[in-house]
Amino acid sequence: MTISKEIEEAIIESAFIKSYKKGTVLLEEGKISNECYFVIKGCIRSYYIKDGNEITTDFFTEDQSVTPSAYGKKTPSAYYLECIEDTIAGVGTPEQETEMYQKFPETESLTRVLVEAIVTKQQNSLAEFKMDSPEERYVQLQKDRPDLIQRVPQYQLASYLGVQPESLSRIRKRLNKK
């Protein structure tokens, strides 16, 4: 799918580009969400707090978009979003999105196609998480997103992979020997 130069410029103009320091919390549990993000540079982490422990559910890096479950709704967020690196992002709001769809209906097609691609990716993520052992998940991550392994604190990576930090270091040692 291609978009015209005119629409591309309108998208760029209408999005606010913001930069955030490492450690900035973009969204808190219990809060209303009125912003979605497109990561230009940096890394945003989503996590829940359950029984006092952080459970990391995703990392969003360059060229990935983050739309909170609670975005544009009146319901409070169940999780947190935090910049774990200095981050530059395009920031969208429901009002700006609506205006864009009215002005350039083609952008709604574009969004549909992008969102459908996200659905496919998520389907695969859930299926893989169900099927794979923690070691297989780590090997898959090495293939799919090798940068994450370098960029991200180990305890966050561990809960993302659904294991304890000690299990993650055992997995790494085992794989290094192979």
Next chain:
Amino acid sequence: MTISKEIEEAIIESAFIKSYKKGTVLLEEGKISNECYFVIKGCIRSYYIKDGNEITTDFFTEDQSVTPSAYGKKTPSAYYLECIEDTIAGVGTPEQETEMYQKFPETESLTRVLVEAIVTKQQNSLAEFKMDSPEERYVQLQKDRPDLIQRVPQYQLASYLGVQPESLSRIRKRLNKK
């Protein structure tokens, strides 16, 4: 979001309504997918085969839509879709979808909104799967989709919840005692 009577009728007219006998395989691993489904009555199960074992990843029942990851693409499917009950479904194809969007651009807005809702639901599913113990998953399923527990074979429900069938019966016994 509301749609006009005219569009509603056009959607109904353009979809093929088909009925399938229990056991019908709608999609096989390795095959190209050119159909998506909207379940009117019945149940479609998605599953992978890994090391000779079936891993059930989802059940789609009344008013849920199933869009295979491979739908409308040239890539083969990684999983199977099977009707585990006699099923009546609306069947869509990429051609019919494109025609609909051209004729009634509002239907593309509708699709975007629906697909965004699916993204939210999937985000939650993956997060819950990561966070919850098998017993918590079962309790959540009792709340969210109590009908599934009655409709679905236990070994399929077990792999859907990420446990062995024996663990599932232990969980049920434990919960019955409470």
